[in-house]
Amino acid sequence: MTSARLHLDGKDYELPVxxxxxxxxxxxxxxxxxxxxxxxxxxxxTSTGACRSAITFIDGAKGILRYRGYPIEQLAEHSDFAEVxxxxxxxxxxxxxxxxxxxxxxxxxxxxxxxxxKFFEGFPPNAHPMAILSAMVASLSTYYxxxxxxxxxxxxxxxxxxxRTLAAYAYKKSIGQPTIYPRNDLSYCANFLHMxxxxxxxxxxxxxxxxxxxxxxxxxxxxxxxxxxxxxxxxVGSSRANIFASISSGICALWGPLHGGANQAVLEMLQxxxxxxxxxxxWIDRAKDKDDSFRLMGFGHRVYKNYDPRATxxxxxxxxxxxxxxxxxxxxxxxxxxxxxxxxxxxxxxxNLYPNVDFxxxxxxxxxxxxxxxxxxxxxxxxxxGWLAHWKELREDDSSRIYRPxxxxxxxxxxxxxxxxxx
Numbered sequence: 124m125t126s127a128r129l130h131l132d133g134k135d136y137e138l139p140v141x142x143x144x145x146x147x148x149x150x151x152x153x154x155x156x157x158x159x160x161x162x163x164x165x166x167x168x169t170s171t172g173a174c175r176s177a178i179t180f181i182d183g184a185k186g187i188l189r190y191r192g193y194p195i196e197q198l199a200e201h202s203d204f205a206e207v208x209x210x211x212x213x214x215x216x217x218x219x220x221x222x223x224x225x226x227x228x229x230x231x232x233x234x235x236x237x238x239x240x241k242f243f244e245g246f247p248p249n250a251h252p253m254a255i256l257s258a259m260v261a262s263l264s265t266y267y268x269x270x271x272x273x274x275x276x277x278x279x280x281x282x283x284x285x286x287r288t289l290a291a292y293a294y295k296k297s298i299g300q301p302t303i304y305p306r307n308d309l310s311y312c313a314n315f316l317h318m319x320x321x322x323x324x325x326x327x328x329x330x331x332x333x334x335x336x337x338x339x340x341x342x343x344x345x346x347x348x349x350x351x352x353x354x355x356x357x358x359v360g361s362s363r364a365n366i367f368a369s370i371s372s373g374i375c376a377l378w379g380p381l382h383g384g385a386n387q388a389v390l391e392m393l394q395x396x397x398x399x400x401x402x403x404x405x406w407i408d409r410a411k412d413k414d415d416s417f418r419l420m421g422f423g424h425r426v427y428k429n430y431d432p433r434a435t436x437x438x439x440x441x442x443x444x445x446x447x448x449x450x451x452x453x454x455x456x457x458x459x460x461x462x463x464x465x466x467x468x469x470x471x472x473x474x475n476l477y478p479n480v481d482f483x484x485x486x487x488x489x490x491x492x493x494x495x496x497x498x499x500x501x502x503x504x505x506x507x508x509g510w511l512a513h514w515k516e517l518r519e520d521d522s523s524r525i526y527r528p529x530x531x532x533x534x535x536x537x538x539x540x541x542x543x544x545x546x
Contacts, residue, residue, distance in 0.1 A: 131159055145180055162529045173354065173526070178211060178512050179346045183426040188433065190346060191215070199436045204341040205229060205311045208283055208508035211346055212515065225280070226311075232277075232284035233305040233314065235259075235292075236266050243296045252293040252500045257374040259289045264367035275518075278366050279511050286507055287311070290500045291318035297496070312337040315504075320492065332447040333491055336440050340484055343433040344502055346509025347426075352376040352383065356510045357517050358526040366514060373510045374503050383502040386485035389421035390495045393454040393485075403460045411470050421482030422465055423475060430477050437483035438462075444490050458486050 127150045129136045136159055139151040149172050156162050165171045180189045188195040191210050198207055202216075209217045209225050217225060242262060246255055263285070267278060292302045295318075303318045313334045321327035347353070355376040360369040377383035396406050409417040424431050445455065462478050465471040488498055517523050 129155075129159075131161060134159070141175075143175075145182070156529070162531070164531055168354075173349060174357065174517070174520075174523075176348070176513065176516060177214070178509070178516060179348045181348050181426060183424075184428050186427055186430045186432045188347075195343065195432055196436060199339050199342050202342065203310070203312075203338045204345070204505070207342045207345050211508045211512040212279055228277075228280045229284045229311060230305075230307050232281045233288055235285055235288055239266075240292070240302065243292055243302075246296060248297065248299065250293075250297070252290065252297060252497055253374060253378045253503070255293040255296065256286070256289055256500055256503060257371045257378075259293075260286065260374060261367055261371035264365050267367075275366060275515070279515070282366070282370060282511065283507055286504050287315040288318060290497070290504055291315060293500065294319055294494070294497055297494075310334065312341070330447070332444060336444050336487055336491065339436065339440055340487060340501065341505035343436060343480060344484075344505030346506070346512065350382065351379070352506065353510060353513050357513055360514045360517050361523060361526045366511075369514055370507065370510055373506070377503055377506065378499055383499040383506075385420065385481040386488070386502070387495050387498045389458075389482050389485040390454065390489060390498070392420040393457050396457050397453050403457050403464075407461070407464055407468070419461065419465075419476070421479055421485065422471070422477065424479045427479070428475060430475070431479045433480040434478055434483055437480060437487065438478070441483050441486050441490070444487055448490055450490050452489070455486060455490060458482070 125140045127138045127140055129138055136155065138155065141149045141151060143149070152163060163171070178191065180192075181187065190198060190207065191214055193210070193216075198210075202210075205226055206217060206222060209222065239259065239262065242259060243255070260282070263281070267274060267281065288305055295302045301323060303321045303323075305314050305318055309317055309329070313329045316329055316333060316337065317327055349357075352373040356369050356373040359372040360366075364372075380388055396403055399405070406417065406419070409415045410419045462482070465476060465478055471477070484501075485498060488501060489495070493501060
């Protein structure tokens with residue numbers, strides 16, 4: 124272990140340096156305040172590591188994303204969502220026996236208590252599905268209040284199994300249709316599509332291309348290191364809040380348009396372009412104009428400075444789904460035009476403003492018939508195994524402490540209270 128030296132107010136402080144398994148460098152500052160009285164200031168925590176984690180590795184400059192060491196490209200091609208969820212939770216790909224048991228548990232726990240259907244009845248018809256999902260996940264703690272030592276492992280399975288049922292029920296509530304129970308003979312993603320789109324007394328044929336596409340979408344969203352919602356789950360979990368409360372907080376964080384709502388913003392942008400009626404080129408020109416505040420949604424990425432590996436995977440999947448369904452949709456036509464320009468136009472190529480995962484996931488979900496207000500819910504279903512893995516990792520770390528960021532106070536110095544009549 125080496126160290127870094129900080130010179131402050133005439134004194135030198137030695138700060139330990141740690142190295143990650145991929146060569147990442149971290150300067151340990153946990154004793155800085157006690158030794159010097161100073162803290163670091165890092166708005167947005169862009170240069171601050173809050174933990175050590177063995178779950179996901181990202182190299183944005185090189186376009187690398189790996190879960191537990193496995194490249195995302197390999198998992199998307201060869202795995203399915205249930206297997207990836209197991210990998211994230213337990214660190215290794217399951218054996219045949221472990222896989223069969225895990226899938227059986229997901230099937231067994233997919234139902235929700237019948238009393239919970241009364242909660243759905245209490246929400247207004249126009250309630251956002253994310254609000255419903257967050258509330259329903261938090262309410263699960265009232266049905267499964269067992270001690271953590273006894274119940275956490277089974278609660279991981281319960282959450283992954285039930286979140287798709289809760290999401291599908293929320294959708295059915297929003298369109299005024301009766302809920303559809305999960306089926307024991309269907310896989311994880313096929314079951315979700317059935318609960319979303321089947322109606323009583325009518326046969327719903329599950330398209331295997333859509334099942335594969337949904338598996339891929341959920342895999343690509345399953346974890347993404349210390350993002351806003353994952354950090355929220357860890358922060359709430361650090362207080363020893365139960366797993367359901369912690370996950371509910373992550374859902375709320377994901378709801379924000381700067382996080383999980385990005386693919387919804389893509390579709391809203393496409394709708395705006397369609398409603399304008401002037402054609403896509405007008406908006407390309409506006410995006411290039413440095414004096415214009417308009418920005419194309421779904422292009423470029425804060426983390427990936429070269430390309431988003433998830434977008435490369437979804438680009439081909441989007442083509443397969445659109446060809447399979449043969450859909451005719453003016454918004455999807457606009458999306459393809461924007462994609463073509465972004466991949467060929469020198470302005471976008473030089474600035475690495477390539478279509479990202481949110482661009483393609485929005486296109487895919489729309490083609491599959493999933494409404495725009497459900498996009499963030501789909502993100503939550505996919506991200507759930509990652510949240511659970513991070514919550515589990517935090518709880519198993521004996522050195523973890525309650526999260527308690529510091530601040531630099533910029534308000535008034537001490538003032539004397541004045542009675543109201545003299546103010």
